[in-house]
Amino acid sequence: MSDSYRVAILGATGAVGTELLELLESRNFPVAELKLLASPRSAGRTLQFLGEDLPVEAVGDRSFDNVDVVLASAGGSTSKAWASKAVDAGAVVIDNSSAFRLDPGVPLVVPEVNPEAAATHQGIIANPNCTTILLAVAVWPLHQVQPVKRIVAATYQSASGAGARAMEEVKTHTSAILRGEDPKPGIFPYTLAFNLFPHNSPMTDLGYCEEELKMLNETRKIFGAPDLRVTATCVRVPVLRAHSEAINLEFEQPFPVAKAKEVLVNAPGVKLVENWQTNYFPMPIEASGRDEVLVGRIRQDISHPCGLELWLSGDQIRKGAALNAIQIAELLVERHLLKPTTPAFSK
Structure with a gap:
């Protein structure tokens, strides 16, 4: 059985979040479990993944338990509030906001340009500006x-x-x-x-x-x-x-x-x-x-x-945001920089 990963999308109902969801499916990213997170006003909505309606949850202190990778696209203030909690829970955060891009301890990655930088992460990888x-x-x-x-x-x-x-x-x-x-x-x-x-x-x-x-x-x-x-x-x-x-x-x-x-x-x-x-x-x-x-x-x-x-x-929305984030996640998988979970997501 191939390796798979527990994924959370933070900002799942936004333009980039919904694109992340589509790309996880269309690129066959090995998802074991998928958690959709957003603000309280979006909680209760459902989004489709692999033909299944998944609930959108309000992000909270326990949202990142048992998550391997977080794809965050909910704005800088939200990332600053939750990224460290996700890392403390054991997840790798790929952040699409400007919160960490110029932090010297956070790699800023475009996979076609500097894929080697991803290996230096300490829990957070920044997605550059579009x-x-x-x-x-x-x-x-x-x-x-x-x-x-x-x-x-x-x-x-x-x-x-x-x-x-x-x-x-x-x-x-x-x-x-x-x-x-x-x-x-x-x-x-x-x-x-x-x-x-x-x-x-x-x-x-x-x-x-x-x-x-x-x-x-x-x-x-x-x-x-x-x-x-x-x-x-x-x-x-x-x-x-x-x-x-x-x-x-x-x-x-x-x-x-x-x-x-x-x-x-x-x-x-x-x-x-x-x-x-x-x-x-x-x-x-x-x-x-x-x-x-x-x-x-x-x-x-x-x-x-x-x-x-x-x-x-x-x-x-694609290469300027969601696709680059998914490519970073694929890079982490390819270079064995994520701890896998099995089995893979199924209906």
């Missing part, structure tokens, strides 16, 4: 061939990054505007339908919002390059799902476009998408629901002999 994950998957293969000196990123971030309620707000606001109404913002500070604005995370004294600084600091940590020069401008756009990014890379020496394409065609987690004759390049509508990061429009930066430009789109 925009950082997408950038890392696309840029790391090039960085391996020739180290990147500087990264300049502009992001075009969908409503999904703010959760299921934000996605619904864009839908309802779009309908309201088409009816000639003037909808009032709720989740976002401004109406996102037919609009865009700089990312709504808190502004810092540096003039960068927190989302922009996440890209800078997290990319440095994942790449193991504390002096890497990174700058970003993050923007919310009226797209439901999947983020896009325009990325400018500076190298020590020229990086031929043909070589960059060859590298990316063979890179894990990447799909090259470009047709120059038809101006067909990655689009969020095509990245939605896909596991790969779509990369294209790779071209020489005509303002710098050692510069490359590229464009990408990736599903924020």
Whole structure:
């Protein structure tokens, strides 16, 4: 009988939580038992897994007893409140919030980039920010061939990054505007339908919002390059799902476009998408629901002999969040870093 594991999803009813549930099933993760945890207001709901209705429980002090791995996606404050309790109960926590990403004792992992970091965990592994994950998957293969000196990123971030309620707000606001109404913002500070604005995370004294600084600091940590020069401008756009990014890379020496394409065609987690004759390049509508990061429009930066430009789109809920967490869990299984439980989940 193959090894299997007792899994808990913290934040099971959110956009990422429900995606985690679907991915556990579709990727055949070896689940012995599955526990769905959320806030008290969601307790009593049921969600389906392998054809069975499972109850959603309010998270509490005994929620992590007899759990091997916790997939947490319920926000930073919730993770700070419960992660240590899960670890004390013997579980490994894969956390999708920003709570532990820059903690020097917590590995920040993108499996296509730094899988070896997962082995250094002390009970918690952090899932990077969505925009950082997408950038890392696309840029790391090039960085391996020739180290990147500087990264300049502009992001075009969908409503999904703010959760299921934000996605619904864009839908309802779009309908309201088409009816000639003037909808009032709720989740976002401004109406996102037919609009865009700089990312709504808190502004810092540096003039960068927190989302922009996440890209800078997290990319440095994942790449193991504390002096890497990174700058970003993050923007919310009226797209439901999947983020896009325009990325400018500076190298020590020229990086031929043909070589960059060859590298990316063979890179894990990447799909090259470009047709120059038809101006067909990655689009969020095509990245939605896909596991790969779509990369294209790779071209020489005509303002710098050692510069490359590229464009990408990736599903924020999948590779930018839930899928990366599941891949980390699979990595732990593959490298025997989780203590197994048997038998496997059955109806």
